[in-house]
Amino acid sequence: MAELRTNQPGTTAAEKPIIVLAGSTGDLGRLIAKYLLARGAVVRALVRKGNTKPEVQALRELGASVVEVDFNSVIELTQVCAGAVCVVSALSGLRDVIFDTQKRLLDAAVVAGVPRFIPSDYSIDYTKLANGSNRNLDLRREFNQRLDQAPITATSVLNGMFTDLLTGQAPVVLFSLKRVMYYGDADQPMDFTTTDNTAEFTAAAALDPTTPRYLRVAGEVATIRGVQKAASEATGQQFGLLRVGGVWVLGAMIKATKALMPPSDDVFPPWQGMQYMHNMFTGLPKLQPLDNARYPDIRWTPIREVLATRK
Template identity: 70%
Template sequence: MSSPRSTSAPATVVVAGATGDLGFRIAKHLLQRGATVRALLRPGSSSKPEAIALRQLGATLTEVNFDSIISLTAACAGADCVVSALSGLREVIVGMQTRLVKAAVAAGVPRFIPSDYSIDYTKLPDGSNRNLDLRREFNQRLDQQPIQATSVLNGMFMDLLTGQAPLVLFGLKRILYWGDADQPLDFTTVEDTAAFTAAAALDSATPRYLRVAGEVASIRGLQAAASAATGESFGLMRAGGLGFLATMIKVTRTLVPARDEVFPPWQGMQYMHNMFTGLPKLEPLDNDQYPEIRWTPIREVLAKREQK
């Protein structure tokens, strides 16, 4: 059931990270819903193609010093919600977002949506995923601030199944996995996550966490979706148990640490290990929070890949 929504004048929403893929889509959906969008940009970024596209869609571009709480406070003035779609490591996820939420509080903004957009990290042990550990650390700081916070958790971005996440092996016609082929997994497209986040940003009665999944599917479900999308029979390829995957992660992290990269190979492996354990499974799901949103199924995403 949908939460009560404000019937007042169009809201003003500040979006940090609006030139990124997810942030751009969030801003677009906010504008489609009639909101006033203020996109925060680093100095000198207003001429970038993404920024120009935002302006053409109707967003207001505000260049801001992300290292300055004073500058951020001025940029947040008069807003009803601040949405973060920032991507990075500690300096961004913990440092920059801490300054951003403190600025939101100083400016009197009532609501804040952090850059989470992930599996349910609240159920994972410390040390099991570097990037999610940073989100947990920031959210502990966020909960100490006098502001209403809402995290959007959406599982894995479904779009990754067509390339970056090596689960659907189109060339081999196999679904690669570790552990249990019947473990339920959560997937949501970037577009659907953005649409849901925009709706949540304009909803004054959201809870602390909102959990959504465009589709919940096991490895066998991925197998069926890939077979249906391509018209060819996909098989399963079990690479080993979760213990073997954990060992692979340790070896990869030792050989290719890439500590300054946001998504090095071992980070993606950590994410898959987390999902296959079942610990961060999203439940209960809040998919019905905004009935107007149509959730894209895995088969549709895989079929579009085949059409390219």
């Protein structure tokens, strides 16, 4: 295992809270590292052995202490967790990652005496959804059931949908058609939070020993009509609405898409995104109450500002 270093001249790990961060090379993980460092933490960014991606060097340049570790070894993970005040996971994957790898990380945190653990949730409120309605969220529910049995304080950050996806990846704001597509009720409130805001809030929560089991935030709560207004304001062009049908139509499309697609290990196949939108359009996983005011220094980015960044 690599030597643990703070990369902060003139300081030692004993003078600053240590946060162990898994999934640090992803977009969300890198931003969590940035905000943790800005708040004065020492960040031990865990990466797989032999990882030479540019994101690893970017973490070093931020000031994180990059530690190569075997994620299959609870012993190595326990060593790297020693002295930490919180373990934060931003891991992404299927069951082998969300349950198996996170369980090893959890076991290591418990053995090392880490007081707090933040799992890789960052989603709508999956606790309100039935099993089978969303594969990726089912995995998070399964892991959190195990987490609740562990002798460690856990906090899940729930942020709705990443607002950034509205710029193209999520087929909601159809820029070429100047339409906002939806199923069901155009007045159903939904939660949207940017990746950046989610990371900033998670960093603050990681350094806050008083967090509850769940923290719920929304950079903006908006209906489809609200998204339509934001798109019109952001582009200076009038957007209309495109209702495809009831929520049940989307549910039927999901079943058909899954049946027609061959099995794969893709974390985000087309039907997975459709499941997420289906969940949101039902209104079942709406976040409430919201904890936006918990860290008043965070400025929440509205949908309009995000849509305005699209080229």
